[in-house]
Amino acid sequence: MNHAYVSVEGIARRYPGATIFEDLWFGVNRGEFVCLVGHSGCGKTTVLNILAGLEKPSDGEVIVDGQAIEGPSLDRAVIFQGHALMPWMTAEQNVAFALSCRHKDMPRAQLRDAAREALERVGLTAAADKKPSQLSGGMKQRVGIARAFAIAPKMLLMDEPFSALDALTRGALQDEVARLVSEADQTAFMITHDVDEAILLADRILLMTNGPDARLAEVVVNTLPRPRMRATLHKLPGYHALREHILDFLITRSRLMAQGLPADWNPRHAPEVRPGA
Incomplete structure (x- = not known):
């Protein structure tokens, strides 16, 4: 992962008596938009806080542009769930x-x-x-x-920034962020529960197993062509296969994998898939 602009290297977050997530490895390339998707309790916000420098991992480290994160920085701007x-x-x-x-x-x-x-x-x-x-x-x-x-900023971090808004406002702001990120060639990382939001915005979608003891299970490559607009997203070839793959993970596979990962599972190389490609 050393070639990535952002390299998340074996981070874990533990509290007394509980492990939220363990041994996360992934990278974010310069100019890439990555979404992290998973059920409540898998540690999504904690991962984002670690990337922002607001929390320290129990193990591992995060490297951004060749430097380990030691704390907050104006090079990593955060858009919170509340307006702040x-x-x-x-x-x-x-x-x-x-x-x-x-x-x-x-x-x-x-x-x-x-x-x-x-x-x-x-x-x-x-x-x-x-x-x-x-x-x-x-x-x-x-x-x-x-x-x-x-x-x-060198990196934009978003913590479910549209989840408290009504559907029409949320859709308009999603399109707005997609436009601004594209215009600025911005490196972006977002956590979300909204599958269509992830499909609209992300180049890659990281899927987390259920917590506690959550892991990164799969990396889904979004092959839908850009530019993407929410109003016409469902008409793009491959959209339904991509959406069904993510929903199947959230509904079924995330729970089953939390009960036991495959014997050959390697945390440094979560399988990369291209549904519908």
């Missing part, structure tokens, strides 16, 4: 604050212009002077997305 905006600041000020952390000597006027440009990219020009309490849930997440992209 500062309520006393306007949308523009929330984005400008992140920019000021990245560019400590940037003049105030330039920070304001850069923040407004970032908000314009997510369709929030008219909301720049509004505080979070004046924004809808979808608009708050758009501010969070604008803030993350504004600092030009």
Whole structure:
């Protein structure tokens, strides 16, 4: 995995009396979008927190661009499930604050212009002077997305950022993120429960067995052509085979594999499959 931009090398997370996951190995290539899918309790959020530098693994390490993660970094921006905006600041000020952390000597006027440009990219020009309490849930997440992209991170980490939104808003933001990631050639890692979200966004989908003692069971390569739009995703050749493969894993195989992995299972080389290819 040393060739990967991000190399997750044998990480585990244990608490007294319980192992959440064990011996995870996978890589994320530069410019690649990877989704991690699995049932609640398999440690998805913990994996993302380790990638963000917010938690330390019990074993193993994560290498990003040749350097081991030692803590949080502006090179790894996080979009959380909740918007995580500062309520006393306007949308523009929330984005400008992140920019000021990245560019400590940037003049105030330039920070304001850069923040407004970032908000314009997510369709929030008219909301720049509004505080979070004046924004809808979808608009708050758009501010969070604008803030993350504004600092030009080397890696974008997303913790189910659309799960609390209504279906129409969620679909619109998924399309928005797909566009922004593509335009920026952004390296991205997302955890999700939404199979169609993973199929829409990801180049590869990592499937976790059920926890506790969860493992990485399979790496699914998404061969559906880009650009992908949620409204037409189901019409793409190979979509149904890909979706059924992931659903079969979540409904049946994840539970069975948690009860006993094959004798020849190698954590460093989870099988890579291309359903429908």
